[in-house]
Amino acid sequence: MTRRGIKKEPPERSPLSTSTSVPATASSASNNMGPPSKKPRNEDTVDAQSVAVSFIRSHAPSAETRHHLVIDDDQEPIYLERRLCGVNDLGGSPISSQAADTSFAHTSFSHPTFTNIGVKLREFNNTVGSLQQLGVSHVAELPELVLVGDQSAGKSSLMSGLARVDLPCSAGVGTRCPLHIRLIDASNGHWSCTVALQLDYDFEPKGKIKKSDVTANNPFPPWVKKSHRDNKIFKTIFDPTEIEDVLRWAQVAILNPGNDHELYIPGEGAIAKTEDLAEAARNSAAQFSPNIISLEIKGPELPGLSFYDLPGVFLSPDQEEDEYIVRVVRNLTSHYIKREGAIIMWALPMNHDPENSISLGIIREAKAAQRTIGIMTKADKLAPENKTQWLQMFHGEKQSVGHGFFATSRPPGETLESASTWEQLFFARERATGDTWPIEFEKFNHRCGVNLLSEYISVQLGNAFAKSLPTIKGKVYTRLREIEHQLEGLPEIPYNVEHEVKNSLYQFLGRMKTAIKDSEFSSRWNTLNNQFRDIIFQIKPTCRVKEPQTQTIDLSDADTEVSAVTPSRRPRPSDSTMRGTPNKRPRLDEVPVTPVKNESFSGSGVFHASPVVSTGPTVDHGPFVSFRNLGRLAMDIRDIRSQVAKKQRPGMPRDLVPDEVRESLCLDAVKKWREPLEKYIDKTAELLEAIAHEALEESLGVLRRRLIFRECKSHLKEFIDELVTDQRVRLSEIYDSETYQMYVLNEDTFTRYRAQELEQLRRARAIFRLKGAALIEWSYEIKRPEEMSNEEKDREAKILNQQLPKLGRDPYDTEIEVAAFVRGYYRTAAARFVEGVTMNVNSFLFRRIGSTALDMFMDRKLGLFGQSGKFSPNTVSENFVLQRYFNRTERVYTPHGRGRKDRELA
Structure with a gap:
């Protein structure tokens, strides 16, 4: 250890006062409101050790020794203590004894050793900028x-x-x-x-x-x-x-x-x-x-x-x-x-x-x-x-x-x-x-001036970073230890990666083929089919029966629902009506308003409508509930009359209805199937994605944190999306066939449905007319036939047979017949449509899932098959590329030899 005397230079000429000098601390610089003092304060010099990027002591005096070296008298020399270091500034080889015995020039302030302090300050500021761009403020505040x-x-x-x-x-x-x-x-x-x-x-x-x-x-x-x-x-x-x-x-x-x-x-x-x-x-x-x-x-x-x-x-x-x-x-x-x-x-x-x-x-x-x-x-x-x-x-x-x-x-x-x-x-x-x-x-x-401001803030930023560096470093290491602890929880790499992954994928493909045949999935899909069927029949077009001067009976919902809308003032019967009316009007038992018809499904696959009126909506329409009113008030006997009049040729009998009127009304009714059909396709796709995810979790759940799991999940969704898109096109073709033109091949079924609808409409129309003529009680409401006793049925039939002849022929009989025709055709087409849609999904979408289509698709994406073209968990093929998913990980060696862990790269 040697000592050399150096004469202290005036402060304004010291290199420490320049932008490349040792930065002043925030406290001293910020409080310097007046002219600069002739003598720098002790705290104006930052320890070179604290600002060195390599954290190795430089040749400059340290903070620990500087207070021994400062001389108050400006005329006295400053003695700098020069110490031998094991390594040089740059972390190189140990300093030799010859290097230690250097000339005065090597210790003067003009030597690069001291100007490097400014360089390190600049490096600090550059490091701050780099960290700010990385956005690490969530780990350590910069x-x-x-x-x-x-x-x-x-x-x-x-x-x-x-x-x-x-x-x-x-x-x-x-x-x-x-x-x-x-x-x-x-x-x-x-x-x-x-x-x-x-x-x-x-x-x-x-x-x-x-x-x-x-x-x-x-x-x-x-x-x-x-x-x-x-x-x-x-x-x-x-x-x-x-x-x-x-x-x-x-x-x-x-x-x-x-x-x-x-x-x-x-x-x-x-x-x-x-x-x-x-x-x-x-x-x-x-x-x-x-x-x-x-x-x-x-x-x-x-x-x-x-x-x-x-x-x-x-x-x-x-x-x-x-x-x-x-x-x-x-x-x-x-x-x-x-x-x-x-x-x-x-x-x-x-x-x-x-x-x-x-x-x-x-x-x-x-x-x-x-x-x-x-x-x-x-x-x-x-x-x-x-x-x-x-x-x-x-x-x-x-x-x-x-x-x-x-x-x-x-x-x-x-x-x-x-x-x-x-x-x-x-x-x-x-x-x-x-x-x-x-x-x-x-x-x-x-x-x-901006130049002096730039120098000042550069020093302040460097000082702040130098002071906070230990804290930043500590927070980064703390976060690193947290991540390492999380990595320790990851499973070890399998001994035979290809075999493990292949075996898991084999189980997944097999599970997918059996999942669509499981009773649980079949039950869920069958529920969706029933809800789809019910909503299609629910939106059968209803008919409004109304004459301008009388009350309205709304034949709505899925059948001949009759709502007797009581007028604000009870109509006064005419003399002729009174003469044909007994002193005491017939009274029938009052029953609640019955808005929805009960529809049953026969074992033959044909929907039969019971000619009755139900007591209320009892069907769970599930995801289709928003469509339940699509067919409400779709027809009106006055509108039907207007359309017939427009399409009739001059001289044709009024009762002769042109075919184009019937077909137009029938096609308008079935066109309302578009939205329920789209919902049905979407819900079927959701069911398929759900079972696919379950199969993936069961088979590859242990690889959930691996890239292979995410890749399989992505490819599986792509495969299902392609199938659903094809299925959507097929079902759209079925819909287009139904809305292209009216078509009936099973005439027996159509004739039966039309007769049932005509019976219900005529019964409702008869009761409407009798109420309008005040020949029955205003409080009378229709019961479902199966809810009526034989005595009640006989009583109603007797009253209708006695009172209807007094009213003469129904002026809207032809329009009632047309409405029954439309509703009968709707039931015939609806049964055909629902059965065709559900059968097509089963024969195309689910059949593709159960076939080798998924195997071939995954093979194109991942390379699952060997040269034989058959998939086997024991097949080891040269072109098997799943190893790349494990190569896409970063191997981390934990401290103290606790084993290796894998960390997936972002």
Whole structure:
């Protein structure tokens, strides 16, 4: 160990005062409101060990020994203690004794050993920028610089000066989403800028947004936080003049998350080539985004710096419907300011009253004033009468912030070089014309100008990272241990991977073939078939029987439901009616209103309708319940009469109904099957997917965390989707056949159904007419025939036989016959349709599942078969490629030899 004396240089000439020197701590630098002192304080020097990337002690004096070396008297020499290290700075070989006995030049401040401290500071800042781009804040909070300010605070010009590039200063860039700018000193001397989109939020619009929608739990509607960050490279440019155009289009891309961002790349994307930029910006899907546009700028002599630029906060939007954006921008600013590691750069213009700053209020609410650097912009706009107020702020007497204030002046519209020269002359009070910097501020010249501000914030960011590095490292290692613990829970790799996977897949394919024949699945599918059948018969067209001057009987639901709608005033019978009416009207037992008919299914496969009226809806229609009223009031006897009259040729008898009228009514009735059929196909597909998932879980459940499980699940869904698409086409053809034209081959069944429907309609019509003529009680309602006793049936038949002749022939008898024809045909076609649909699903869709179609499909996707073409769990084929799914894992060796685990790669 040797000692050498070095004469201490004046502070202003020390390399430690430059941007490449040892950074000053936040506490000393922030409190330096006056001229710099002649003697640096002890805490102004950071231990080189704490800032070294390799964590190896450098040749600079350490924090432990420095207090022994500082001499208060400026004229006294400083003795530096030089220690021998086991390894050199770069982690190389041990230092030899010859290397230890070096000349004075090797220990002077001009030696690269000391200037490397500034290089390491730059490396720190570059590392911070890299970590910020990776989005690891959920693991460890990183130190960061955040530029905030009100609208029109001069942030754009300030940002251009800090980034050393001409960024756009007009409205429209950086005002509708945050910017992250990272500056890197390029060793090759070439300038480049890579623009990327950092997507932390998903766009989920749910109608028009109101101010009340912006809450603490939903701070940025309609944007929702994602579980991870997506980084999308937008464009890399090599000409600084292109940066404005690229930035504007990047903002349009980030505000249209539903479109591929590549569509907006200038000079390449289809939208950027064909649409005007201003028009594209106006038509953006979102008005604002919390997602980030990232700029990684590399160039010669750039400071190692990274910072966020946030949209300017404001109070009133241009449009009333955008009031919510005021709160959203405020929430975004508060979100960044509240981060404990954030160093706030608060921009406030000197031509405005600082007491009206909205940003200052947000800073104080977050209790972040001590982490704030005040930046007075537009210094050339300072009004002489306001000098006292701003001097007080420089002295820390008003709007005090922890790091004090800097002043800048960057005239808009100037190039970067011109603006820098203009600013230097302005603060040096050397401008020939115009306003100059007041002489009262001369003692704060060490805090004036963007260049000095850039050096200061670079040092502050490096200091913050150096101090937080142990904490960050600890959190990363803690998270790493958590992940390793989770990995230990993963199963070991099978001894024979191919055999295990093949065997599991063999079981899966076999399980799929038997699953569709299991009683459980058959029961579930049969229930769906019954519900489909019931809803098809439920929507049989009902008929409204109504005459203009009388009451209405609604023949609705699945059969001849009769609703006796009692008029507001009971009609007074005519004299002729009274003469034919006994003194006491016949009274029949009252029964409840009976809206739904009971339909039964015979063993022969033909649906038979009981000529009765049910007591209410007892059928569970399941997923088809929303269709139960499709056939309600589909016909009206007056409409039928109108259609017959339109289609009859002159001179034809009124009772002769043209065939086209009957066919038109029949086809209109069956066309209502489209929606129930689509629902049936969807529900059948859901059942199939459910049993497929169950089979997959039973057979490959042990490989659930493996890529092979996800691949099989994806391929299986693709296979089912293809089958269901083909099945949908087949069923659509059946539907088209039914709606193409009326077709009856089984005339016996049709004749029987028509007779049943005609009997029910005539019975209902007869009771309607008798009520209208006041020949029976108004309270009379129809009972289901099977619910009536023989005496009740005889009594009703006797009354109908006695009273109906008094009314004469029914004027709507022909229309009643047509309605019965339509309903009879509907029942005949419905039985044929339901049976055809369900049989087609069974013979095509389920048969394909039970055949080798699935085996062949999985073979194309995964390579399951050997050269023989037969699948066997014992087959080991050279072209078997399932091993690749295990090769797509990362092998992790756990500490202390506890065995190896696999970690799937993202």
